[in-house]
Amino acid sequence: MTRFSAWNVFWQGMSGQRGWSRQWRDPESKPHYDAVIVGGGLHGLATAYYLAKTYGLRNAAVLEKGWIGGGNAGRNTTIVRSNYARPGNRQFYEHSLKLWEELSHELNYNVMFSQRSHIALLHSPGAIDAAARNYNTLRRTGTPDAEIWGLEQLKQVVPHLNYAAGARFPVMGAAVQKRAGTARHDAVVWGYARAADQLGVDILQNCAVTGVERDGGRITALETTRGRITAGKVGFAVAGNTSRLWSMAGLGRLPIESHKLQAFVSEPLKPLLDQVMVFGMGGAHFYISQSDKGGMVFGGDLDWYTSYAQRGNLPIVQDVAEAAMSVMPCLGRVKLLRHWAGVVDMSMDGSHFICRTPLDNLYLNTGWNYGGFKATPAAGWWFADLIANGRPAPIIADFDLKRFERGLQIDERGAGPDPKLHG
């Protein structure tokens, strides 16, 4: 495999780009692995990479039912931020952001991480107070780049929002995280896949798990469309389909529901928006950024009902378009290029699970709600730590399946145990 460097890029440019090699192998599956990660999404690939790199677990495999990058990894709006205020989330996402900042160097792969600021619009004095409280907490606990902006400062940085006196949702200010931004989702997939592969991890695509063999409290083997694979340790990282795999393993119910979330991209435009901009007011919800190709990438709420279908519905298209027009009227004539839906596992408090399970050698990574993309490096890091050491590190200790029994809900929104409300 060719390592990327300035010299290499230059030389390939001079010699017709004919010298590049495959970025990762397409191996046959072995009958046994010390660790098997089910799910070749961002979290699965990152977990395999850190398992191999940090814990030396080279005889490992990632099983992906389709192709890597084809599920939620390719169906998100690529936003990265760490402006979470609840204990647990705060430390976790800040750690993730620090890993993002070094990720391109770490993987020798340009993930196009762009720290262009995350601007959450505020529309009432109460919203400003609440944001100030959260952002003060962030500033005092290791996230120095959280700021509250007044209207004048916001107007200077983003001049083309709807500041009109007759605006449906008059803007009063903004909560801003400056180190937040976006990354190229495909590049993150490919970067982790390539780096994990280089360390000996087998990435098995078109390899769906069809059955789980158990010997009492342990998983012994996985039946797959590419044969039977025995495993020392097993990690589930299959956002959207966790319940199906969970019941395949004979484990009953989980505190999650599968919902679909739609996203949209417009035709490419000249530079229009240099930040990630977020609007949320009452029932309306809208977030938007501009990709490096120029397309406006945006989204809104969930579809509100449980679904496993990776396709959206029209009422949400209307909902998102209305929100877009109310804050950025200049988008009115822009053509929509594509729109799609991903299936996300929404949890009962809006926060995730990285935890042990009732089975000795099975570990679970699920319940990322809207926010799985930004969590990728830390989710991989701590899931690998959990699998390698068999115990949760303090930073993920509360993200277990028993937290509701303990009376703990890590509920960033304060929405209560109703998954569809945790968007």
Added chain:
Amino acid sequence: MTRISCPFCGPRDHAEFSYGGDGSITYPALEAPMQDWHDAVFLRENICGWQVETWQHLHGCRMWLKVERDTMTHEIRSVAPAHPGLAAALESGL
């Protein structure tokens, strides 16, 4: 567009309705053990396929309905009033 046949108003666009959630859950008695309440409030079958769920015809008659829906295809098989007395009354044609 998914349509739901409201037994009171007829077939309507699903955007008129508000999704209530898993309709198979029966909440335990108030004095039931905490584990029963935990399971009812927090745990879900999360079925891929036919699921019984509740919807409210929010922008219509405002009645709560029990809907049998396929969570993969979004096909709807049956719709009935959530209130068992109303369901029985409709059934008997009263």
